[in-house]
Amino acid sequence: MTTPVKQKVISRKTTDLDTDYKWGFVTDIKSDLAPKGLNEDIIRLIVDKKNEPEWMLEWRLRAYRHWMKLNYEEPKWAKIHHPPIDFQDIYYYASPVKEKRPGSLDEVDPELVEAFNKLGIPIEEQKKLSGVAVDAIFDSVSIATTYKKTLEELGIIFCSVSEAVQKHPELIKKYLGSVVPYTDNFYASLNAAVFSDGTFAYIPPGVRCPLELMTYFRMNTEGTGQFERTLIIADEGSYVSYLEGCTAPMRKSNQLHAAVVELIALDNAEIKYSTLQNWYPGDKEGKGGVFNFVTKRGKAAGVNSKISWTQVETGSAITWKYPSVILQGDNSVGEFYSVALVNNYQQADTGTKMIHIGKNTKSTIVAKGISAGHGQNTYRGLVKIMPSATNARNFTRCDSLLIGDKCGAHTVPYIEVRNPTAQMEHEATTSKVSDDQLFYCMQRGISEEDAQHMIINGFCRGIFKELPFEFAMEASQLLKVSLEGAVG
């Protein structure tokens, strides 16, 4: 990115809109905005608006004070470049104005339903077709929650974090911040101080969640920082698969997104967490787009527990994200399957951390990076074997695919082994979509664009097969849309 360093991010304006972004539209729902900037009063206002208890206020204030000590010093080690962010020029609270929580879709603001329709994810249809329970987050506040009944009968709690704070304070107190403490990193501190809402799920012992739990996030109000917080707890012997899909409308200025996701799997429990991220990547010159600085971490706390992250990331101007697993329980398993695509001037610095603590713990990392245009894609991964982790095993595979000759792919593996019984395997490849491959496909009557898409899909197959079927189709479609114009 060749942007001048002095420029402020949030006030940046461009005159022409990039209409290539398919999901770029703005919904005219009145936002309830707090004034710009961050101070203790804003935090009190958030707490007040959300009617949160005193202990939440204290927790947020502790996080805020810690964050202030960091003196606006963002982490600098990632291979990303952007002009400085003015953290006092951001709205920290926005919520659609509404009188009461809707009990069904009919009560949801029709404009909102329309917005979802434009996203190609009509809630109505999804309810019928896929048996997915959708907790839709619109500008940080949960709007519609479906399938609640089915889940309630099983004792599964699936609601917004706000609601959980009110109704299940004991779970929130016990687990919020237990995997990602507010001292963890700059953005995690900021998130803890100001997070507006997010998804909460609790699966009771022995329950296999019969639905794919799903949330769609969108960022709407211009200049709104988005700080969601997700917390999922799988109690002993339970299983849950959770899908997170994201689209952001097109904006003229960059938008900051700093989410925190915490997963906890107790003994014999399994959590599968899948993400599709296609936030606005900026235009062809690299103007605008979302800054996506996310902390995602799971704790495989119990014996034989398993946490699996699958992500397909095609969006955002900048992605900074390392979904990680702490393998604490003996025999626990951590997995990370990722496709990260960058085009035009997008930058991604993404990867994972696998921290092996328990005995016989096993982690698998498969990271696929696709770079096109001037995109820069970095895989950064840490595998750490602690002295206690006897017979730990890790398999890491990083594949990079380059399209064109102006893009870049970088692989930065960190390996720390403190137990001699560890078995580590690492494979890395870099390839290009070759002219011979394109010609071979075209010789069979397949258009160049379809050929390219097919080869890229083939490259991603190992990851897509980890996704639920509909999600895999959508992921494949996303890659296609994201690479339009990258051929030739």
Added chain:
Amino acid sequence: MSARAGNHKGPLLEVRDLHAGVGEVEILKGLNLTVNLGEVHAVMGPNGSGKSTLANVLAGKPEYKVTAGEVIYEGSNLLKLTPDKRALNGIFLAFQYPVELPGVREREFMKTALDAIREHRGLEKLSVREFNKLFQEKIAQMEMSPDLVKRSVNEGFSGGEKKRNEILQMVVLEPKLALLDETDSGLDIDALKVVANGVNKFRGPSRAIVIVTHYQRILDYITPDFVHVLIDGRIVRSGGHELALELEAKGYEWIKEAIESGEQVSV
């Protein structure tokens, strides 16, 4: 092009004084060839004489540049079409070195190709079920393992499997003009028979086949109507099946000598 194709009366393919090469190097140096529907032509010639280049130029491989001459296919200029358009119009190349497509399943690949070709021919797409049935039949005909097609295209295929797979693709896509570039090389005797059977079944009045080969052996199974000898970028002699037998017995030297002594060779 396809709209006119049905009415077209002349030869299927006419190559006239074709000059083509890569970069500054000229490989084809004034090549002439006429192919009519219903015919099978064999092209033989020493290594490096330009046989694959001819096939690639006809299929439209971008790195090969045509510097002079013309190629008329179904009465129209073929050279202005992109490779996919040529394929849609019925040109099929069985590659001398088939390309691997990691992660792309054979079945999905062939379905996509057949969908595109059928659409171009004004036919309905086959449903997944119809396609699977057709594909299974053709796989059985080519005596291939049904498992092979669930694998990625050509990835980890043996040399012979790759060649057989090219012919499988041909019989599924049903082109008008099939160019087989050394499909017989590297095949064991049984595989050769299977491939030859595939080609013979495919042979018919509405199709034409050009077989590039080094060995007369395959021509025992697929009797050619014409045999051409390609040396140094030109077809220097043409004849019937007996020419292949003669080449097998005598090699290429006698033809080269004949050319040097000024004998009239072109047809």
